Amino acid sequence: MNPEFLIRLLSASQPRRPKVIFNCLTGKRTVSVLYWALRYKLLSWLNVFPSLQWDTFNGAVNKLVQDKRVTVQSDGQLLSNEALENDELSELFPAEQRQVYRIMHVKIVAETTLLGIQALSHTIYHDMGYFPVSVSERARVQVRRWFRSSSFDENHIRDLTLALNRWLATMPARKADVFLSQLAGEMHPGYTVQQLSQALNLPTWQIDLIQAANLAAFAQFCQADTHGWRNLLSPFMDQALPRPVKQTLSAVQQGTTRTAISQQRGLRPSTINEHLLTAAILLPLDQFPYEKCVDEATRESIKKHQPVNIDNWQGSLGATPDQFFQYRMTQIWETKQK
Amino acid sequence: MSREPHKIDNDIQLPRHVKPNDPRLKLSETAVDLARDRQAALRTHFGLKKFRPGQAEAIDSLQQGRNGLAILPTGSGKTLIYELTTYLINRPCLIVSPLLSLMQDQVGRLNQRGERRAVALNSLLTKPEKDSILSRLQQYRFIFISPEMLQNEGVMTSIQHCNIGLLVIDEAHCISTWGPDFRPAYLSLGDVRSQLGNPLTCVLTATADEHVQTDILTQLRLRPTAARKASMAMATDDQQNVQVIRQSVNRPNIFLAMRSVTSRKEKANELMGLMAKIVKPGIIYFSSKAQADEWAQRLSDAGYPAASYHAGLDAQTRYTVQQQFMADQLQVVCATSAFGMGIDKDNIRFVIHYHLPGNLNDYVQEIGRAGRDGQQSIAICLIAPGDEQLPADLATLPLPNDRQVKTFYETKQPALQTDMDQLLDYYKKHHFSEQQLIDRFGELRQERQLALRKFINFTRSPDCLRKTLLNGFNETSVPHDHSCCAPIGTEFSLSELGLAQDQHELQKTMQIPGWRQQFKALFSENFTNSNV
Numbered sequence: 001m002n003p004e005f006l007i008r009l010l011s012a013s014q015p016r017r018p019k020v021i022f023n024c025l026t027g028k029r030t031v032s033v034l035y036w037a038l039r040y041k042l043l044s045w046l047n048v049f050p051s052l053q054w055d056t057f058n059g060a061v062n063k064l065v066q067d068k069r070v071t072v073q074s075d076g077q078l079l080s081n082e083a084l085e086n087d088e089l090s091e092l093f094p095a096e097q098r099q100v101y102r103i104m105h106v107k108i109v110a111e112t113t114l115l116g117i118q119a120l121s122h123t124i125y126h127d128m129g130y131f132p133v134s135v136s137e138r139a140r141v142q143v144r145r146w147f148r149s150s151s152f153d154e155n156h157i158r159d160l161t162l163a164l165n166r167w168l169a170t171m172p173a174r175k176a177d178v179f180l181s182q183l184a185g186e187m188h189p190g191y192t193v194q195q196l197s198q199a200l201n202l203p204t205w206q207i208d209l210i211q212a213a214n215l216a217a218f219a220q221f222c223q224a225d226t227h228g229w230r231n232l233l234s235p236f237m238d239q240a241l242p243r244p245v246k247q248t249l250s251a252v253q254q255g256t257t258r259t260a261i262s263q264q265r266g267l268r269p270s271t272i273n274e275h276l277l278t279a280a281i282l283l284p285l286d287q288f289p290y291e292k293c294v295d296e297a298t299r300e301s302i303k304k305h306q307p308v309n310i311d312n313w314q315g316s317l318g319a320t321p322d323q324f325f326q327y328r329m330t331q332i333w334e335t336k337q338k
Numbered sequence: 339m340s341r342e343p344h345k346i347d348n349d350i351q352l353p354r355h356v357k358p359n360d361p362r363l364k365l366s367e368t369a370v371d372l373a374r375d376r377q378a379a380l381r382t383h384f385g386l387k388k389f390r391p392g393q394a395e396a397i398d399s400l401q402q403g404r405n406g407l408a409i410l411p412t413g414s415g416k417t418l419i420y421e422l423t424t425y426l427i428n429r430p431c432l433i434v435s436p437l438l439s440l441m442q443d444q445v446g447r448l449n450q451r452g453e454r455r456a457v458a459l460n461s462l463l464t465k466p467e468k469d470s471i472l473s474r475l476q477q478y479r480f481i482f483i484s485p486e487m488l489q490n491e492g493v494m495t496s497i498q499h500c501n502i503g504l505l506v507i508d509e510a511h512c513i514s515t516w517g518p519d520f521r522p523a524y525l526s527l528g529d530v531r532s533q534l535g536n537p538l539t540c541v542l543t544a545t546a547d548e549h550v551q552t553d554i555l556t557q558l559r560l561r562p563t564a565a566r567k568a569s570m571a572m573a574t575d576d577q578q579n580v581q582v583i584r585q586s587v588n589r590p591n592i593f594l595a596m597r598s599v600t601s602r603k604e605k606a607n608e609l610m611g612l613m614a615k616i617v618k619p620g621i622i623y624f625s626s627k628a629q630a631d632e633w634a635q636r637l638s639d640a641g642y643p644a645a646s647y648h649a650g651l652d653a654q655t656r657y658t659v660q661q662q663f664m665a666d667q668l669q670v671v672c673a674t675s676a677f678g679m680g681i682d683k684d685n686i687r688f689v690i691h692y693h694l695p696g697n698l699n700d701y702v703q704e705i706g707r708a709g710r711d712g713q714q715s716i717a718i719c720l721i722a723p724g725d726e727q728l729p730a731d732l733a734t735l736p737l738p739n740d741r742q743v744k745t746f747y748e749t750k751q752p753a754l755q756t757d758m759d760q761l762l763d764y765y766k767k768h769h770f771s772e773q774q775l776i777d778r779f780g781e782l783r784q785e786r787q788l789a790l791r792k793f794i795n796f797t798r799s800p801d802c803l804r805k806t807l808l809n810g811f812n813e814t815s816v817p818h819d820h821s822c823c824a825p826i827g828t829e830f831s832l833s834e835l836g837l838a839q840d841q842h843e844l845q846k847t848m849q850i851p852g853w854r855q856q857f858k859a860l861f862s863e864n865f866t867n868s869n870v
């Protein structure tokens with residue numbers, strides 16, 4: 001992980017826990033990680049780098065600390081000494097594309113994309129004897145399945161390439177250049193990140209981010225496409241919320257109480273609470289029934305006794321699980337108001 | 339023509355373990371037929387007309403139902419030996435290979451040739467993937483497997499149902515207990531062989547001294563034979579039914595050169611000077627990834643399309659670099675010695691050692707990438723004072739030191755995370771005392787130091803380099819001539835070798851075309867609608 005990228009995930013005013021940032025980037029979805037990622041305004045980065053290693057991440061932290069660009073507080077939280085604008089990241093990798101990573105099986109989507117396009121390229125050139133990109137068996141199986149899902153005759157291939165071409169034309173040209181540079185096929189070995197970095201005069205970490213953004217954009221394109229691209233990646237795209245969370249949510253929306261849900265489904269009340277907190281954090285404000293979890297009066301009374309900065313709120317030590325649930329729900333609601 | 343049951347014709351004696359009704363025997367009847375069969379298969383399956391040195395001999399041995407031990411340098415086309423034999427005997431081939439990345443490369447290369455019935459069974463597979471492959475294992479012709487995976491009972495049962503016709507042990511030096519690459523799981527290969535009903539076996543390695551060779555054959559329960567060493571020696575012993583094929587290390591079309599410089603700075607200048615006038619493409623070897631990266635950058639800045647290639651790169655980057663090099667988009671690859679390249683490029687004109695390899699064997703392997711097409715090529719070592727220290731450090735690095743051995747023996751239940759742990763665990767389980775082990779690794783370190791000294795002496799030798807090299811491998815030397823070598827302190831002329839290139843088209847950076855142009859390359863003119 002590049003320190004330049006990491007420092008842009010830190011704040012000069014809000015101390016941030018490195019473990020939370022790491023867990024968010026690698027897609028650990030505990031309520032605590034999700035909540036703090038939300039507070040750090042980093043929730044959109046959830047699961048964007050699932051294969052990131054702690055040692056690599058920690059190495060970048062140490063580098064920044066060594067260079068005095070970041071300060072470690074006594075409780076281990078990090079504070080940036082540079083107020084680096086986040087706009088740059090959003091331009092390279094818009095938040096709505098980052099959010100696709102939440103529902104994407106990242107590694108297999110990347111592999112399937114590479115091999116699928118390579119196979120298509122070689123099919124066009126009638127060359128079945130090519131050296132395939134090195135991917136997992138799962139990706140190979142999926143690409144074979146994709147090729148069996150349709151005839152792949154000239155008409156079908158024309159539909160596919162035309163759709164792809166149209167989509168690329170809607171992208172910023174430089175991003176489209178990077179996207180194709182990462183693909184391999186007949187007459188086209190592709191380019192390395194290093195080569196792209198030089199040719200485009202951008203640091204490698206920015207190329208990495210553009211590529212990550214491109215993968216999400218391509219996955220979105222495939223999901224929306226009606227010409228056959230959808231079949232390539234659809235097995236590796238999840239729903240926005242995990243199924244149990246969704247079930248709990250719709251039961252609450254239909255008016256079932258949390259206690260009743262817990263009894264009906266044989267789940268512990270704490271699990272039901274976690275489902276709802278997860279849904280509240282991940283869904284937009286207007287798509288979650290806050291009223292059914294914590295009524296306005298409770299919310300107001302909690303808020304009245306707490307400071308303005310939500311990060312400084314103190315939950316009471318003797319709180320019941322239910323009181324804590326309402327307290328957390330209020331924090332989420334308050335955060336999303338802003 | 340009538341023939342006796344145990345004698346097919348005058349040329350071919352049936353080995354004792356081969357039954358006269360063995361279906362393989364139907365293939366061919368005379369040595370001429372065998373040669374015709376493999377020649378035909380070479381054309382049909384590989385589109386080639388000529389075998390490389392060693393290939394035909396090894397295949398011939400297998401065709402006759404004799405197990406073979408082929409000691410051939412990396413990149414000499416060892417894989418063709420078992421691939422072609424598999425087509426000839428028309429039964430599945432099981433290839434035991436220790437390197438995960440190479441396994442995938444092999445499958446890739448078979449795919450590239452249009453052979454889709456190839457699969458790699460190793461720890462990289464998930465459980466469902468593995469199960470799915472095992473359930474249709476019989477559909478495959480080429481099954482690559484790690485030795486560890488063979489110890490899994492379920493896997494073994496599936497393989498037993500495949501009617502394996504040829505068992506291949508790749509990188510067989512891993513079987514030798516005292517070798518640096520020893521893999522404990524390789525020791526079970528003798529059992530594996532008998533569980534599969536002792537199929538025809540082909541043992542491949544690039545490096546095997548007498549000691550290692552004996553080890554290999556003993557472990558596989560193929561009794562060792564004494565191999566004569568000559569430019570292309572074959573030791574046949576019908577009784578023990580194994581044929582040893584060893585290819586000469588001499589590559590007449592590679593000019594050998596040693597170049598001494600007085601400092602590191604001068605070495606860098608020398609390399610830059612060489613790049614300005616040498617015919618490309620070529621490979622430069624460095625001792626570290628960082629150096630390889632740095633030089634790739636320097637060379638591309640100077641206008642020579644170059645990239646680094648080593649184990650520190652991700653799979654996709656390695657793939658791209660390989661493909662660009664194959665497509666001649668890259669002219670120079672800066673590589674680390676430690677990392678084998680999964681590419682087979684015929685027209686490599688030079689191999690330069692910016693840092694020295696640790697022994698003669700590695701040197702031969704690395705320069706062997708040059709001139710596969712038989713055209714004039716060159717191997718140059720650049721040597722600065724103090725250069726021998728680096729390979730000395732590297733040579734002993736992978737071996738456990740005394741303290742590591744002690745710590746391992748003192749730990750009650752050590753976590754077997756690294757290869758070194760596995761190695762130590764094997765010896766511990768086989769009742770080696772701590773001291774025995776410390777002594778043994780000490781000896782091994784000394785052996786390596788010795789090998790390094792031998793190589794350093796070679797680089798400094800005022801004699802004909804080829805002669806010294808061949809002597810080092812107990813081969814008879816060939817007469818020196820103008821296209822042979824330039825020992826240290828002597829001059830050589832690239833233009834006389836036909837390896838000088840006066841004019842260079844320097845490219846400041848690699849130009850990356852816009853997406854529309856790239857799209858056209860990927861999906862052809864026909865499928866590129868310019869109106870969009």
Ligand SMILES: [Zn+2]
Pocket residue numbers: 801802803804805817818819822823824
């Ligand atoms: Zn000579």
